[in-house]
Amino acid sequence: MTHKTKGIVLRTIKYGETSLVVTLFTELFGIQTYMVNGVRTSKKSGGKANYFQPAAILDLVVYHNELKTMQRIKEVRWAFIYTNIFSHVIKNSITLYMVELLHKCLKQPESNTDLFLFFEDALLQLDIADKTVTANFTLYISLHLAHFFGFRINDDYSETQNILDLQEGSFVSQRPTHPYFIEDEPAHLTSQLLKVMQPQELENFKLNQDIRRRLLLCYQDYYALHIQDFGKMKTLVTLHEVLS
Known part of the structure; x- marks a missing residue:
């Protein structure tokens, strides 16, 4: 049976001479893996491999069988064509960070429409965002992605x-006995950032690269404390270099 769904590309791996194994976060089925055959040939594919860039938002017709771990795609086309995300070095680095973060959090192939719509909108907002x-x-x-994972x-x-206790996920009056906490200016900034409901409000935060770096490292620890086998963010090193 075929189904129409949107999907956001999370990861693409080359398979054989002409195929791809693509991990997608779909609106209908959550995270899914698809075998896409014959898209890396120069003539017959018509450049279809370009669809499967990380963060691409696609309209799909897919075959879906809950008993299978690998699904197939019948039809694919752009749901939205970015103006900046694929070509702007800084925005592309941020996008890759976002995609890796989402991928690390998605453990089960289950539908989460609210999360899909939030993440899709975030990508669209980043595409048109100003420098600040x-x-x-x-x-x-x-900060806001964590909401969808509880x-x-x-x-x-x-x-x-x-003082922000990262293990408890709340502010406390005394330093915890463990090392996972934030205090002083980074704690206050985190509180202010939690109040941001729309990306445009980020215009009000005039932060330097050092404080952003410190906060992101703390937030990485926060995810590692709450998501099993989270590990380290590979894209964080590149992101720091690009933003420095």
């Missing part, structure tokens, strides 16, 4: 509760 919004985008996505940080910051 772009620079702060990774902070926004890191461990969003509680924004209960106050003058007395001004």
Whole structure:
């Protein structure tokens, strides 16, 4: 049986001489893996391999069998063509970070329409974002993506509760006995960033690269504490280099 669904490309691996194994976050079925045959030949494929770039948003007709771990795609076309994300070095690096973060969090192939719509909109907003919004985008996505996986940080910051306990995901009044906490300016900034509901509001945050770097490393620790086998973000090193 075939189904129409949107999909966001998370990862593409070359297979054999002409094929790809593509991991997609689909609106209908959640994370899925697809075998795409014959798309890397120069003549017959018509450049179809270009569809499967990380973060590409696609309209798909797919074959779906819940008993199989590898699905197939019948038809594919662009759902949206970016203006900047594939060509702008900084935006592309941020996009790859976003895609890796989402991929690390998606453990089961189950539908999550709200998450799909949030992530799709975030990509569209990044594509048109100005310089300041772009620079702060990774902070926004890191904090707000956690909500969809059940461990969003509680924004209960106050003058007395001004230390963020990353294990508990809330602000506390005393330093925890473990090393996973944020205090001082980074804690206050995290509280302010948690209040951001739309990416355009990031325009109000005039941050330097050092504080962004420190926050992203802390947020990586936060995910590692709450997502099993999360590990380290491979794209974070490249992102720091591009943004420096």
